[in-house]
Amino acid sequence: MSAFAFRVGLVFEWGGVQYRIEKLQPNSQVLLEQVDNGSCRLVMRSELLEAYCDTGPTGIKATVPEEVQRSHFSRPLSDLPPETQAEVRRRKHYIDVVAEQGRPSFTRGYLLPLLQQAAASIDDKKKPSVATFWRWWRRYQIDQDARALVPQSRARLQRNGQSELFEMLRDAIAEAMAMSPLANAVTVHTALERRIQAENRRRLEDDHLRAPCLRTVQRLLNDAPKYDLAMLREGKPAADRKFRTVVRSVKSSHILERVEVDHTPLDLFLVDEKTMLPLGRPIVTILIDHYSRMVLGYYIGFGQPSTAAVMSALRHAILPKKPAEPVVPGLKVVHTWNCYGRPLALILDNGLEFHGNDLESVALDLGITLQFCPKREPRFKGTVERFLRTLNYSFAHQLPGTSFARLHQRGDYDPAKHALLTLVEFRHLFEKWLLDIYGQTLHRGVNGVPMALWDEGAQRTTIELPPDLAAFQRRIGMVEERALQHYGIDLNNIRYCDSSLNRLFDIHGPGAPMRIVFDPDDVGEIQVWGPQDLEPVTVRATLFEEYTGLTLVQAGLVHDKIKEKGLAAHDRDAVRQAKIDLAEGMQQLLGSRKQRDRRRHAELRGLSATRRNKGTSFGDSSSPAHGPSLAPPARPSKRPKLRLVEGPAVETTEPSKLLPRFTIKSERLDP
Template structure:
């Protein structure tokens, strides 16, 4: 039974009596006769067929929810019944309900009919019992009794329905209502802070324009401001929020959170997403703040353990996604103790190929590189709808936990919003390098987050993962070499007599001769490369099941070189109009780039220092990497630290910390 806006429907009760109607297994049924106390004759109201049942059978069907009472074919009682629980009534309405019930009980008993004179006396006697100074009239009591009898002696029929008094329809014409609606829509499209005065102005202009096409007898009148307020009050909340803030915001604010997708085992569903880390990190050498890196996380939805992560200064990219996927699949090694006094007690047991990878619609997730890797390893990719983060709410929540419960508690935190900082300067208080952060982060991840009871799973993520491993052992690729060959960015290139070219770097080896002889010059091959090391690539010849590892022709130049570093070097040479294949010019460009990195690192602008960190290739995979101007033996640590505190070091806003021998302590 439902309650519409204009009236209610009498609530029907179920009873085993002759003439009672109900739905039995959604079939309209009527009790035709009762035989004794146990046998009931039922009639199918659609076909007219009759069937003998036992009373206990009907009662069991009612208990199982197979029976729903109907209205016995009578017309619904309008403006009478209240279908909601009686406790929802206001105190005033409850008081009036009890008053009416008192008068009905006092003058009505079964089918007894009172004379007018007797009824008046009975009403006055009932009024004196409850000290009612304004007793109801005889016609009111008769009306109450009539409704009470028609409803089957239901007390709900006596509830005063003051909420249904008056008309609920607008008195304006449909054309006027359309103009009002358009004016409100247009006002909110201009600005979410639209006022009623703006709506009045727009409505007046629309009415004036409409009247120019109407006869004098059909002219529209400008409604009052009160009419506009009433119209706004009648608009659904969702429509109001949609007009002010947009449909996406309205759907997000006015939605009921449903149960999350059930996950029954580890590695069944992995959610991946990015977030800017709310923490400033510093450079290992100059100790100047580099900025906020971007954190990419892969979360196991069953255990809530982080399966893998990747940290870099390059923002969101396909390379970051593939690096996170590689870290998630591989078994984890112990964190490098960048802070000797801080030890990680627990190992990281998470690894393995996942069944499903859940992603959003970021461009870094939509490329062919991730699709190719997923196809190779049998991983299903699931893309969430646009601007609906709740479809991967678990990883969204854990990213917030990382920032709020971890990053915000460290020196150098940028906080979630700038206004929350107050006088706190995060760059001035930044203390952790990338390698130190990696150590501290894995300490928190394994010894704090992993050992804290998670409300969503009822136990710790660490214990939940181990529990899942007892039912399912994670699967790995055939070898680490296979993983390296298949996880990477890929391009198609033509094979020539001198090998192949990738971003201006020439790659060649003797094994390519066989491919060239078999397929001919210009054959298209697939090249898989690692943007963090351009020293060698994997070449997949047509119709071959194995790839060929092909080193760069100038391997001394390309080994350990990131793609971004190479692009910077190429840009330097192109600006000078010089060839990128001249070894001498390349050496000069490397020296020039190294000097540019030094200048950027000494800059007072944080975005320049962050760019320097990106050029250096600092990531969670290579936290201490620095661009070398030449392929010579690296300087020892004492020379590097002495250079960092030399007289040529920057003396700006951030004073360099004096280091005697950096073994975990600084002064």
């Protein structure tokens, strides 16, 4: 480490001003010269020592010369390789031998005997030349620090006038990484040689560049900034995530202040209730409270993430919960799900289902703030991201039919063959795990039990609900704008018209813009707001009996079938026949050997956790409007019987390692 001494010529910073020691007086006074304007100041040495011990802004800070900043090795010498440390001691030995003779004269006649004497004392077969020793001496005398003698082989290319090689090397690294993220030093060296050869063909023979060896390229790659290499290999977003610095996480002071939303495919295969054939992996939408880490609501379906799924999950989160249908024998959910209320802010990513007028309009009506994370930055809603991982790893992976998170984890395990849970059974098991295991286990992120934190927060927070349940059901849904016509309103190829439109027609007249809100899970009726109206009116479809209970996807397929036959969309018989044709097609999908066809069947039926409770699904015989049942004849079920085996409670403080308190065993039933 370099020494700090009050000597003539020393430059230091004192109170934000740079001074140079001009003269040291015998009476302990020091004459200082201000560097920027040349003014002089006379101070006592004791005052300087007192300022040196001050670590605040008024203390003395040493100024490192610019040449030292460029070439000085600032780490401890013990961090260097042994051979480099030995070289530093060798150079320091020569300097000490010459310094013992007083101030040297840099001539060959004076220095050669001293260098030979120093080389003989350590048995050095290769003593330095006078010019080399002079460079060592000059660098060491800057601040009397042995680290100035560290070999500067890393700057050798620049000293040799080949700094353009660094530019070519950067281009070669980028070229190699663009071809393959796993490019190594050999690939980079080959690309660099190719670039040097192309450059030398444009130069004179005396001005050719010499390519560095492979070992030099390897050393330069090892010394290159790891962030730059990661950016070339994985892209800038991935490099930013990998090298980010987390100062502190987001804090929330009460429940419902911050609710995070996201989707994920479950690592689990579910089966159809009728045929017991695997339908595929469902998509779950989760709303979780950031303060308590308790789940507010969810939606499970087989369709892709959509605004309709978000609306259904938001509706489930705001309203008080009803317990799931107990379909697994012997499995009882002990704790009640008392999480409900209007959130103050929803934290969303930039998925298409979160952008648009639908969610924004509903949030405006309910007084909810929408906050969008930066693109490709899931860490801004890390609570829901971490919960979705816990949901898959700690729950879904423990159930029969799990697909695991990675393909290589399956081995010979076939999730489609081992799947035996239906959607309603899964929902029952999920709420059991959520309320009795996850909600009652210590969460390290908040250092508390999620359910207990919610109950504590509910005592000091006023939970708000919509003023009227019916009005809330009418206000939450997909939002569109249509013009009022004399025949009613056309929306999604369905005509809506009944006597409730008379008042709007009399007040606003034909062509007036109307705000439409509809439920994508049931297109039988819509809510219509006239200009400046405070409340909507409910308008039914002209073919209400045919369209009620149909989802938006099903209604679109019905219209496509009618269009194929060239029939009128308002023809009741045509709509009924189209539904029958689609039911036949869906039965074919259901019996298909291809899993994607069966998954498509589940999507067309509108199979989801919320619609299962309504008891409606397209093609079921339970609804007369759907026409006759086209299901195959009943046959003995080969489905394994579920049997619940109670086990001891698992004591753990890490949510990612939670295990269910129950296991599912299967037993084959004889036909």
